[in-house]
Amino acid sequence: MNCSRVRKFLTLYLDSELSAEASFEVSRHLETCADCRARMEGEARFEAAANRALSASEPEWTRAWERAASRTFTNRRRRFIAVAAAASILAIAAGVAVLLAPHREIDISRAMTANHRRYLAGDLPPAVEASSTAEIERYFAGRLPFAVTLGKAPSGAALMGARSCYLDRTPCGHIVAHVDGVPVSFFLIETSQLGAFPEVSSRLAEADPFHCESGPFRVLVCRSGDRVLCAIGELSHERLETATRELCDSR
C-alpha cells in the first residue's frame, strides 16, 4: 500500500474496523513510514477532540430527557396505580372535586398549557401552515390513528396551521388559530383515549362542554362525535366555546 491509500484507511484502522488483511497491510506500511505514523497520531488526536466536542451535553438536554421520560413512563405507572385503586373512591373524589372547584386546573389542561406555551414561545411551530380546515384535514390523514373531520374556520379567526403531537402519551391533533387576534390552540383526541385523562371523563359526565382555567388561559373541553375537542387561549369562555363549536361542527 502506498501513503495515499493508507491515509484513506487511517480512521477505519484506528477504529479497528478494517478487515484482517487490510489492517495487516496498513500496519506493515506504518512500520516503515514515519510520515504516515505521525499522520495517524494526529488523526487519533483529532477524532478524540471531535468526539468530545460533539458528545458534549447541555443542561437543557438533560432536562428534556427527564421531562420526556416522565411523560412517557411515570404517567403510565400513575395510571396503572389509579386503575388498581378502588373505582368508587376515584368516582367520589372526582365528584367532590367537581363540586368544590369547577374551574380548577385538571390533568388535560396542564398538558395543553405546556404545549400552548411552547407554541407561544416559538418552540413548537405548526408542522404545516394552513389557512383552511380542508388543508388541516389532509395533513392529519394518515398521521393520526383516527380520522379528523372539521367544520369551518371560526369567524373572526385566522387559521395558522397544525401538527400531530402527544398530550402526555396520547396522540392528538394540535391546530393553531388566532381568534380575534388571540392565539388559541385546539387539541383533538379520540374519545377512546380519554382513559389517559380520568379527570376529563368525570367532568364530561357532569357537563359537556365544561370550562376550567390554567394560569392566564381559559380552557374548554367538549365532545364532538367520537372525538374530544379541547381549546385553550386567553379568551372569554363564551368566545372560546363559539370558536370551538364552529371549528368542530362538520355538518
Place this chain on the structure above:
Amino acid sequence: MNPSKDLTDGLNRLREGLTAYCARLLWSTGDLEDALQETMLIALNKHHEFEPGTDFRAWIYRIATLTCFGFNRRRKHERPAESAPESAVSLEEELEREYTYEEILRDPAGVLENFEDHLRRACLELNDNERAILLLKTVGGLTCAEIARTMEVPLGTAQGLLTRARMKVREKLSTWARAKLQNPPGVDT
C-alpha cells in the same frame, strides 16, 4: 421480569449518548424533548418485538434515527444548506487545504477549541444519512457493524459513508481555518 423496567434500564444506560445524538441529528433542538418522547413511546409500544439477546443499542438508535428524520422532514423549510459537491477544486487549493489540515493535526484539541461551532455546523451541513452515521460513531460509540444494522445498509456502505462524512467535515474545517489564517481578526484586507 417487567418489560417496561427492562426498557427503562436499557434507555437509562444509553441516556447521555442518545440525548446528544438526537440533539445533534435534529435541525432544531427545540424538537429534542418531543423527539425523545416519541422515541421512548415507540420503543415502549414495540418493545415486545425486540428479541432479548440481540443488539438493543442498534434497535433503539434506529428508532431514534427514524424519529429525528421525521422531525427534520417537518422542518424542511428551515433545513441548513447541504454542502454542495466540490466540482472544481484546483490543485493549488487542494494542496493548501492539505497543508492546513496537517497544521490542524498538530494540535487538534487547540484548533477545535476555537472551531467547535464550525465543527457542529459542518456536521449539520452533511446530508441526513452521513450525519446520522458520523454521529452514531462519534456520539453513540457504535461499531460499523452496529451502524450498518441501525441504518439497514451493508457494512461496506456504512464504512464508505462514515469515511466520506469524516472527509467532508475535515475539508470544511480546513477551509474555515485557512480563511482565518489568511484573514486574522484585526487585520484589514
